[in-house]
Amino acid sequence: MSCGYQMGLLILRPCGEPVAGQCGSCGVGLCAAHLGAGECPSCMVMRGERNENDLTREAGARKDYYESYGEGAHFGDPAYFNAADRAALRPGVAGFAMGADDDNDYDPFET
């Protein structure tokens, strides 16, 4: 058996190292590094412990990306990211055009 913890942000793949135990929450087989204190980094993040170590910080960042980009759909699904973009593409930001006159009156830095 090899560690089934899913690593990566762009490229999801199982870790593959020899199993040393199981995640106490989701039951996935884990290597020594991913087993940590008995739970996989993803389950620790679910419980709000994202600043525990580098692995939980990575898993936490991934969760943020996937939530803002995915909303339930799986990575690789055609529906993936649709909601994402609406959230990420914040409206109200000035459009881009080289040479356009952006010399408008509104200026957030104006004092």
Add this chain to the structure above:
Amino acid sequence: MSAAQRTKGFSPEAQEAIEARALTGAWELRRLQRVLGELTRFDETNEAATRKARNIMIWCIVLGVVSLIVAFVSFDDGLMWVWLGPVVMTALAVLFGMKWRGLKKLDLIDDFRKCLMPALRDLAQDVDAGKRIRVRMDLAGPVERKQISHGNVDPGRYIQVKETVYEDPWGEVRLPLVDGSTATLEFKAWWTKRERKYRGRAGKIKYKTKWSKKYSATATLLPAVERSWDEEGLRSRTDGKREKAQLVQKEGVTGARLERHWVFKGVGGPPGDAPPAKEVVGMLLRLFGAMRGGSEVAR
């Protein structure tokens, strides 16, 4: 603290980069992150020192004027030493003014630490640790050699508007990923300086300098072997107002590219803003999402 003291203990690569205000080469991820961390520390302390030198200079000018008035008032009493104040203050103002200028010349653009470093941190787990990251970074910002236009433009409701544009393709990073694909990030900024001359409410002539920084970041994903792309899907996830998606033929494979734009503004000095790292990484996420069949390693 002198510049040499501030870089004490830094790696030779970081010292070289600070000297050149540029960073290039092929890097191991951890090494690159370490050097960028050193550059960040340098830039932050240098910016603090620059502010301090400027503030001291301003205080010296203020105190110089005050002591000059005092000297004039008390000159009738025949006291020669009262002139010492203005002389010393003027000398100090010049000294700190020179220091301020000197420090400003060492400044690095903030973009590498505000955008690229956090992006690298998030992408680290997908980078192939056995390969090197190719980097080309120019951290000097809007300097004369990047000037592409300069002159008076239509002043509109002002008396005169002088505009200077600097084109600054400051960064390129080529990341080898664990599935054999390659992700490249390219950053380009156009800094525009507008010096306005106008009449204030009381009829006085006033000057004001405004800066804007237009930005484009381009993410390109080149798969290890020829793959098909969900072009329609990618386009549907693109914001037509500020993004462009296209397929590209490069290095023998069909890759996909997303380009996104931003505009930042500032008064007085060039804006230090940079695209949020999340939005840059988000482009790569969407490119990966548009690769049919997903990633090799993911299967």
